[in-house]
Amino acid sequence: MKVQNRTIVVTGAGGGIGRALVLNLLERGAKVAAVDINATLLAETKEKAAKYAERLTTHLVDITNRAAVEASLEEIKAAHGAVDGLINNAGIIQPFVKIADLDYAAIERVMNINFYGMLYMTKTFLPELQSRLEGHIVNISSMGGFLPVPGQSVYGASKAAVKLFTEGLWAECMNTGVKVTIVFPGAIATNITVNSGVAIPGGATAENSSFKALDPNKAATIIVDAMEADKFRVCVGPDSRFLDFLYRLHPKFAAKFIAKQMAALLK
Ligand SMILES: NC(=O)c1ccc[n+]([C@@H]2O[C@H](COP(=O)([O-])OP(=O)(O)OC[C@H]3O[C@@H](n4cnc5c(N)ncnc54)[C@H](O)[C@@H]3O)[C@@H](O)[C@H]2O)c1
Numbered sequence: 001m002k003v004q005n006r007t008i009v010v011t012g013a014g015g016g017i018g019r020a021l022v023l024n025l026l027e028r029g030a031k032v033a034a035v036d037i038n039a040t041l042l043a044e045t046k047e048k049a050a051k052y053a054e055r056l057t058t059h060l061v062d063i064t065n066r067a068a069v070e071a072s073l074e075e076i077k078a079a080h081g082a083v084d085g086l087i088n089n090a091g092i093i094q095p096f097v098k099i100a101d102l103d104y105a106a107i108e109r110v111m112n113i114n115f116y117g118m119l120y121m122t123k124t125f126l127p128e129l130q131s132r133l134e135g136h137i138v139n140i141s142s143m144g145g146f147l148p149v150p151g152q153s154v155y156g157a158s159k160a161a162v163k164l165f166t167e168g169l170w171a172e173c174m175n176t177g178v179k180v181t182i183v184f185p186g187a188i189a190t191n192i193t194v195n196s197g198v199a200i201p202g203g204a205t206a207e208n209s210s211f212k213a214l215d216p217n218k219a220a221t222i223i224v225d226a227m228e229a230d231k232f233r234v235c236v237g238p239d240s241r242f243l244d245f246l247y248r249l250h251p252k253f254a255a256k257f258i259a260k261q262m263a264a265l266l267k
Pocket of ligand 1: 012014035061062089090092093142187189191192193195
């Protein structure tokens with residue numbers, strides 16, 4: 001769906017990829033409803049998008065709160081008249097620990113934001129998108145949603161749930177005006193670790209990884225291009241594209257390869 005003159009809701013709009021998505025959509029002439037739980041980050045996004053102020057609204061919403069999500073539909077429709085697109089981008093990672101050491105509170109937090117938050121947004125906004133001639137839902141999974149990353153097993157499970165949910169939704173909407181795209185970013189240079197309240201152990205950094213983390217603005221361009229081209233799926237970054245290929249070729253070899261790469265995180 002071409003985004004010009006369309007109203008698109010973006011969750012996690014105060015963060016790295018979300019903020020870049022907001023700016024990218026505004027540059028392409030879209031109207032944007034920016035959703036985040038963090039008022040400070042949301043205000044920064046608004047400031048950075050000041051020249052497009054008349055096409056941008058911000059909404060302080062915790063996507064794990066179903067009543068708040070449902071209320072945001074009316075708030076956004078009141079501001080923009082209608083909604084044509086939804087990008088479910090908000091997400092967090094888990095602490096870098098093995099499953100045996102991960103407490104239930106952390107597990108529930110990851111599942112609530114990454115899966116249930118995306119679910120509440122999708123179920124709330126889908127009827128509105130179906131009422132339009134054209135609509136589009138983009139869900140942000142992760143390369144960790146198709147490839148097992150030790151120390152991020154529950155995060156991976158939440159993102160695998162996003163993957164299959166989205167592919168099922170694509171099939172259900174196939175012959176309708178609503179298009180659906182699933183996105184698998186590789187490493188993107190954002191503050192997700194800090195924003196998720198997670199410490200990086202073992203001295204692992206983006207610099208000692210085999211792949212350089214991608215600029216969020218580049219990621220946003222790839223994601224909105226995929227949306228405008230009605231793509232079924234898109235891998236964002238050379239790491240995601242390479243590991244997607246490797247995993248399909250030989251899942252066990254790929255699992256060993258990434259376990260070796262990530263070993264420093266679990267020391
Ligand atoms: N950064 C990466 O390397 C990477 C890789 C693969 C996938 N992703 C995925 O991309 C998405 C965006 O990640 P990012 O790196 O930009 O992270 P980020 O931390 O920079 O941004 C995430 C935003 O989501 C918001 N958020 C968190 N919980 C929320 C809630 N309950 N309700 C509303 N908003 C909430 C945060 O306040 C933050 O502004 C996530 O789904 C993440 O899993 C990121």
